[in-house]
Amino acid sequence: xxxxxxxxxxxxxxxxxxxxxFMTLLTLSVRAVIITPRDGATIxxxxxxxxxxxxxxxxxxxxxxxxxxxYVGQVFxxxxxxxxxxxxxxxxxxxxxxxxxxxxxxxxxxxxxxxLPGWVSSETHTFRRPGDxxxxxxxxxxxxxxxxxxxxxxx
Numbered sequence: 741x742x743x744x745x746x747x748x749x750x751x752x753x754x755x756x757x758x759x760x761x762f763m764t765l766l767t768l769s770v771r772a773v774i775i776t777p778r779d780g781a782t783i784x785x786x787x788x789x790x791x792x793x794x795x796x797x798x799x800x801x802x803x804x805x806x807x808x809x810x811y812v813g814q815v816f817x818x819x820x821x822x823x824x825x826x827x828x829x830x831x832x833x834x835x836x837x838x839x840x841x842x843x844x845x846x847x848x849x850x851x852x853x854x855x856l857p858g859w860v861s862s863e864t865h866t867f868r869r870p871g872d873x874x875x876x877x878x879x880x881x882x883x884x885x886x887x888x889x890x891x892x893x894x895x
Contacts, residue, residue: 781859781860782859782860783836783858783859783860784858785836785838785857788812788836788837789812789838793810793834794836796810797810797811797812797819797820798810798820798823799820799824799825805826805828805829805830806829806830806832807823807825807829807830807831807832808831808832808834809823809831809832809833809834810834811833811834811835811836811890812835812836812837812838813835813837813838813842813844813855813877813881813888814837814838814839815839815881815882815884815885815888816882816884816885816888817887817888817890818844818875818877818890819890820890821890821891822892822893823891823892823893824892824893824894824895825867825892825893825894825895826894827867827868827869827870827894828866828867828868829866829867829894830864830865830866830867831864831865831866831867831892832862832863832864833853833862833863833864833865834860834861835853835861835862835863836855836857836859836861837857838857839857839881840857841854841855841856841857841879841881842854842855842879842881842888843855843876843878843879844875844878845875845876845877845878846865846873846874846875846876846892847874847876849865849867849873850865851863851865852878854879855879867892867894869894870894870895871894872891872893872894873892873894874889874890874891875889875890875891876888876889877889
């Protein structure tokens with residue numbers, strides 16, 4: 741059987757493209773690239789509850805209208821459940837996980853942090869309007885994921 745020269749070229753190009761895609765998938769599946777927080781501190785995820793300041797998570801005032809909030813994510817809750825700050829406060833959230841990957845987000849407030857076990861992630865936000873701001877987990881962490889919430893109350 742005779743195959744035209746142009747048909748052979750197209751067959752080889754198609755086969756080479758498929759091999760290139762397969763090699764790319766193989767490379768990515770073998771060498772999973774995980775980018776960790778660059779400026780974040782590390783923490784032993786098995787000892788989060790014994791490591792200060794996460795052994796007593798909560799809100800600490802660092803100056804006039806400036807606060808640090810320490811949060812621990814653990815299926816299926818955030819600790820602390822609620823913090824209260826005055827309007828105009830700037831809060832730096834320090835968040836870690838005691839078990840699996842979580843997402844720390846305050847919808848419509850530009851706060852969105854990926855929380856990895858073994859890392860302390862941080863995000864700073866100024867609350868300009870009073871209200872009850874819901875903190876949600878936006879990374880599926882198990883069957884009770886939908887119940888994982890906390891509050892920042894701004895008065």
